[in-house]
Structure formats: C-alpha cells, structure tokens
Amino acid sequence: MFDRFLIKEDSLENVDKDGVIIGFKFQIRIADYRGCFLSLHNGYYINVDGVEYPRVQQRFEINGKPPRDFDEIAKATFEHWDYDDFGTVHVLTHGGLSKGRHRVGVMQSIFMQYGWMPHDEEWVKNPPDPGQVVGGKQQDVYFFDMEIK
Amino acid sequence: MAIKRGVSFYSYQQAQFFKEMDYKDMCRELRENLGCGGVEIINEATVPNFPFPSKEFLADWWNTMARYDLTPVALDGFLDPLRFRDHVMNKKEAGEYVKLELQLAHDMGFKHIRSMTGLPTEVIERALDTAIKLDVGIAWEIHSPIPIKADTSITGLYCDSPGTAVADTVEFIKKTGTKHVGFVPDMGIFMNGPYLDNIEGALRRMKDRAMAANIEAMMKEIPLAKLGEEVEKQHPGALDTLEGWDKRAFQWKTVALPEDLELILPYVFSIHGKVHNMIEVAPGVYDDPVTMNKEVIDVLKRNNWDGYICTEYEGQRSYQDLPKEQLADEVEQVRRHHQMLKRYIEN
Numbered sequence: 291m292f293d294r295f296l297i298k299e300d301s302l303e304n305v306d307k308d309g310v311i312i313g314f315k316f317q318i319r320i321a322d323y324r325g326c327f328l329s330l331h332n333g334y335y336i337n338v339d340g341v342e343y344p345r346v347q348q349r350f351e352i353n354g355k356p357p358r359d360f361d362e363i364a365k366a367t368f369e370h371w372d373y374d375d376f377g378t379v380h381v382l383t384h385g386g387l388s389k390g391r392h393r394v395g396v397m398q399s400i401f402m403q404y405g406w407m408p409h410d411e412e413w414v415k416n417p418p419d420p421g422q423v424v425g426g427k428q429q430d431v432y433f434f435d436m437e438i439k
Numbered sequence: 440m441a442i443k444r445g446v447s448f449y450s451y452q453q454a455q456f457f458k459e460m461d462y463k464d465m466c467r468e469l470r471e472n473l474g475c476g477g478v479e480i481i482n483e484a485t486v487p488n489f490p491f492p493s494k495e496f497l498a499d500w501w502n503t504m505a506r507y508d509l510t511p512v513a514l515d516g517f518l519d520p521l522r523f524r525d526h527v528m529n530k531k532e533a534g535e536y537v538k539l540e541l542q543l544a545h546d547m548g549f550k551h552i553r554s555m556t557g558l559p560t561e562v563i564e565r566a567l568d569t570a571i572k573l574d575v576g577i578a579w580e581i582h583s584p585i586p587i588k589a590d591t592s593i594t595g596l597y598c599d600s601p602g603t604a605v606a607d608t609v610e611f612i613k614k615t616g617t618k619h620v621g622f623v624p625d626m627g628i629f630m631n632g633p634y635l636d637n638i639e640g641a642l643r644r645m646k647d648r649a650m651a652a653n654i655e656a657m658m659k660e661i662p663l664a665k666l667g668e669e670v671e672k673q674h675p676g677a678l679d680t681l682e683g684w685d686k687r688a689f690q691w692k693t694v695a696l697p698e699d700l701e702l703i704l705p706y707v708f709s710i711h712g713k714v715h716n717m718i719e720v721a722p723g724v725y726d727d728p729v730t731m732n733k734e735v736i737d738v739l740k741r742n743n744w745d746g747y748i749c750t751e752y753e754g755q756r757s758y759q760d761l762p763k764e765q766l767a768d769e770v771e772q773v774r775r776h777h778q779m780l781k782r783y784i785e786n
Contacts, residue, residue: 367524
C-alpha cells in the first residue's frame with residue numbers, strides 16, 4: 291500500500307554530526323491503513339544505487355526521541371507510531387551519499403497482522419529479514435529517484 | 440426497528456494518508472452529504488496517542504459527534520500477536536488488550552468494538568466482565584474466508600479453529616446468556632463475483648501484454664463471475680505466474696449465503712458494507728454487482744433487524760501504483776454506495 295508515496299518528497303539528506311557526515315536519512319510513513327505499536331516495526335530493505343544497507347546500519351527516529359536501532363525498537367512494546375506521523379530512517383554509512391541524484395529502493399517490514407498465524411512462533415525465533423516478501427502491506431521494493439542537495 | 444446507514448472511516452484511509460481529510464472532515468461528509476449518522480473507526484488510525492488519547496481529544500470527539508448528530512457505532516480493534524517480539528501474544532494478554540479497547544470504546548461512546556476475525560472464546564471470556572461493566576459489546580468480524588455455517592476445511596489463519604469459530608462463539612453466547620458478545624459480518628462473505636479493481640490492477644501490471652489485451656476483450660463478452668474460469672481455459676496456468684496479490688485477482692468465493700445470516704441475526708451488532716467498485720448501471724444509478732447487497736438487505740428487513748450497515752470502501756488500494764491524480768476517489772465511491780444502500784433499504 292502507498293508504495294510510491296511512502297517516502298516524503300525531498301526528504302533525502304546527509305546526516306552531519308560534529309562536522310562529519312555519518313550517513314543519510316529520509317522521512318517515511320506507514321504502508322498500511324493504521325498506526326502500530328513500535329515494536330512491530332522490523333526495519334527496511336534499503337538499496338541505494340545498487341548498494342544494500344542492512345538493518346544493522348539502520349536507525350529509526352520517531353516520537354521526538356533520538357534515533358534507535360531496531361533491537362531497541364523491538365522493545366518498544368508500549369510505544370505507538372501514530373498513523374499520521376512521519377518517522378525518519380537513518381542509515382549509518384561513512385561519508386553519506388554524494389551530491390546529486392540517487393535511486394533509492396525501499397521496502398518496509400512491519401509485523402502487523404490480523405490475528406494469529408501459523409508462522410508466529412517461527413517469526414519470534416527467527417524474524418525474517420526486511421525485503422523478504424512477508425509481513426506488512428508491501429509486496430516489492432519500490433524505487434524512488436531522489437536528490438542530495 | 441430499522442436498518443440505518445453508517446460509514447467506517449476505513450473508507451477514507453487514503454484521504455487521511457494524504458492529510459486531505461481528518462476525522463472531522465469525515466464526520467461532516469456523513470452528515471452534510473450522505474445524510475447518515477453511524478460512525479465506525481479504526482482505533483489506530485483515528486485516535487492520536489492510541490491507546491490513551493488526551494482529554495482534549497475526547498472532548499473534541501464528543502463535541503464533533505454532537506455537532507453533526509452522529510452515533511458512534513463500532514470501534515475497530517486488532518490483535519497483533521507478534522507485538523512482544525520475545526513471545527507470541529497469549530490469550531491472557533489478548534484479553535487484557537481487548538479490555539483496553541473496550542475502555543477506549545466506552546470513553547468515545549461506541550456501543551461495541553469490532554474485534555478480529557475468529558476472536559477465541561478464551562479471550563472473550565477474559566474480557567466479558569469489563570464489557571458488561573462498561574456496557575460495550577465485543578463483536579468479531581466474520582470476514583472471508585470464514586463462513587457463518589461451520590466449515591472445518593478452513594484452517595491456518597486468525598485462530599486455532601477458524602472453520603468453526605462462529606459456531607463456537609454462538610455456543611458461548613448461549614451458554615453464558617450474554618448480550619455483550621456478537622458479530623460484525625463483512626459483506627465480502629456474500630460475494631458473487633471478483634472485484635473489478637483487483638482485476639484492473641492485475642491487467643495493468645501484467646507483463647504478457649497480449650494476454651492482458653485478450654482478457655480486456657473477454658471482459659466485454661463474459662460476465663465478471665465467469666472471467667477467471669475462461670482465462671484459465673484460454674491461458675492455462677498463466678494466472679498462477681502473476682505476482683503477489685495479482686495472483687488472486689480473478690478468484691472469488693461465496694463463503695456465505697444471505698439466508699445464513701438468520702442463524703446469527705440476534706447477535707449481529709452491525710455490518711460492514713464492504714465495497715470495491717460502484718458501477719453505473721443506468722445514468723446516475725450506481726450498484727455493486729459482485730456483492731449480494733439486495734438479498735442481504737431483504738433478509739435484514741424480513742427479520743426486522745435493527746442496526747447499522749457501515750460502508751467499508753476498499754477499492755483504493757488497487758490503484759496506488761498510479762500517479763496521485765489517477766487514484767480512486769473515496770468520497771465519491773462512498774456516496775455512490777450510500778445511494779445504493781438507501782435504494783435497497785427504503786424500497
């Protein structure tokens with residue numbers, strides 16, 4: 291759902307910490323018709339210009355708190371990501387992205403589901419990596435043409 | 440005793456996503472354009488700071504209900520069993536969560552919560568005291584492929600025994616004598632053809648353009664209900680090669696007959712008027728030919744059923760691969776659905 295509208299237009303930018311570019315970030319919505327408890331959020335498949343950025347390099351910023359890794363997000367069982375809110379995905383990569391246009395592929399992984407499913411125990415033990423066609427309401431990676439100014 | 444019209448704000452999910460309508464705009468649309476009073480919401484879409492909204496929000500909510508003379512009918516709740524991540528949500532935890540939803544429903548004036556399909560009786564019984572105390576019903580959604588009459592061949596989704604879930608809950612209601620447990624049947628169980636928006640989406644994305652063109656030609660000759668069979672004859676196995684949801688676009692199944700409703704009618708708290716596409720069948724006259732709307736409404740009238748049918752428009756999703764200006768017009772689709780509902784209810 292909403293694949294082509296998930297990332298906020300013109301929100302791609304490099305992240306500067308104390309004068310050093312430590313990565314890049316963009317703003318994103320929930321690919322669903324409702325918000326969710328934050329712990330259900332399992333990260334992203336991210337591919338920029340052919341380079342994949344796995345979940346260990348990702349941080350998620352929401353609800354006015356500093357960016358958190360997805361092990362921390364998994365513990366946020368009582369914190370809600372409201373449907374109307376943009377969250378910010380941070381990707382830690384030294385030097386960030388070069389200025390100019392980039393092809394940003396994104397697929398969101400959220401374990402929202404409608405009741406119990408046969409895969410439940412397995413997904414608790416071995417959560418599928420983002421990008422596998424499971425969980426959430428995206429069927430495929432969607433590519434955005436975006437610019438670092 | 441009457442059948443009344445309402446809208447699930449699920450219908451306006453896309454307008455909410457794009458921040459074109461907030462819940463107050465939806466309320467105004469119900470009163471000023473649809474002339475109806477029933478409101479159903481998705482808890483995690485309408486309520487900011489869910490599950491504990493501010494007093495300001497609640498005051499504003501009550502004010503808005505009063506301003507547009509609306510009746511909160513159903514608050515739609517969910518169970519996300521993977522929420523705790525270190526274990527699958529158990530039935531005790533699920534019961535506690537249902538209690539939380541009952542409290543929120545009560546605070547917002549809803550008469551019942553619409554829970555997930557096949558909500559186990561072990562969960563219901565844990566929340567029943569709270570339901571009674573707050574006088575808010577627990578009604579779970581009978582959603583395709585769950586039938587009204589038991590079908591034990593259905594397994595592997597929602598709960599331990601989806602095929603007999605309705606019968607299990609009816610037995611629970613009879614055993615306890617409770618008036619606070621029931622159902623919200625979704626009209627998608629009364630299908631008699633596939634949804635056009637899903638087919639249009641599948642055709643748009645079909646890599647074999649010659650096959651897509653052939654199917655489009657077939658659609659002019661063959662009724663939608665027969666289309667899947669005919670495509671299978673002319674292109675054996677081809678539909679199985681489609682990706683994701685498109686694979687199922689041509690499939691459909693009638694999982695319940697309108698008269699099956701009579702088996703559970705005393706426990707039907709409200710109904711989801713599921714709709715994907717309103718079709719112009721005569722100039723300015725709209726109908727949804729793939730759902731047995733008239734037959735269901737006839738059963739409701741015959742039995743003097745009293746309650747709300749809340750439109751649940753779901754066709755928007757199929758078009759979201761298109762540019763924004765080509766997306767579905769949810770407001771218009773709901774208006775057309777209400778034109779149809781009004782016609783069948785009043786005639």
